[in-house]
Amino acid sequence: MNEKPEANTAAAHTGNPLVELHRHLDGNVRLETILDLGRQHHLPLPADTLEGLRPYVQVTQPVVGVMAFIAKFELMQQVMVDADAVRRIAYENVADAAAEGIDYIELRFSPIFMADKHALDPAGVVRAVCEGAAQGEADFGIKANLIGILSRTYGVESCWDELEAILRGRGPAVVGVDLAGDEITFPSHLFVEHFRRARESGLHVTIHAGELPPGSPHAALGLENLRVAILELGAERLGHALRAVDDPGVLDLIQERGIGIESCPTSNVQTSAAPGYSDHPLVAFLQHGLLATLNTDDPGISNITLDHEYHVAAEQMGLGPAELRRLGENARQVAFHNLA
């Protein structure tokens, strides 16, 4: 673990090591890299300058729903042309995390999503991500573990293929699995057996669930997805979990079991899962004694850093120094890695 630069305010708030647990490497491709790979492989990009490309990749205004947000991944996906491109994207994610002053990061990715556009071998994608991240660790002196995503938007059967690819392609840095994508069409209960197999294979479990706005017609399903994630999928952490605030019983369940929450405020505001920063349930989670953490989700799309999220937490969500420090301590506690 390297020494923190003085200027890193996130580390100043949270103490060391500085940790991020919820960042999609396939939602965090540099604009420069999209341009560069597009040129190299003669791909039809909608613009040939960074500023021209920016509105196609980054969210500048809130959009309605997670799926509209996911449409921004399109160009990133197009440049995942071969194993070299995948390796580069993983490597640059580690480089960028190091540049932010992060000491330990868990980067997640969906091999089926990354393989999709150019019919790559999903297990080969897993191997390439492992290689790129390992080279990044060696060059930049931080620790980067990986989480394989089952992308439920592709369906239940595809998630079996995706899990097999993760298990076949994984190196030692792959420490967990996640479930992401459309939780309304593909609720948690469809994936009980997938996660049983993942746990039996020695992988930790985190689940995206309850990522829905207050008053959503699907709010009850969001709560059910949270309960199933905890009780049947074996979730040790939950991604977003916004709708947990609707039911004190679910908050108690999360608290009693010591389950971590991966909060990503800017992403939630941009997808409209939270109406605004001041309405975000992170404050309520901390008040309930939950192991909530602060994360960026898709920084390449949101155009943010972890430091930005700590600033937002302090300035727009009203968190004081003790609460910011608690967020950092929680992240160290619920990481899928011994940071003691």
Ligand SMILES: [Zn+2]
């Ligand atoms: Zn996410």
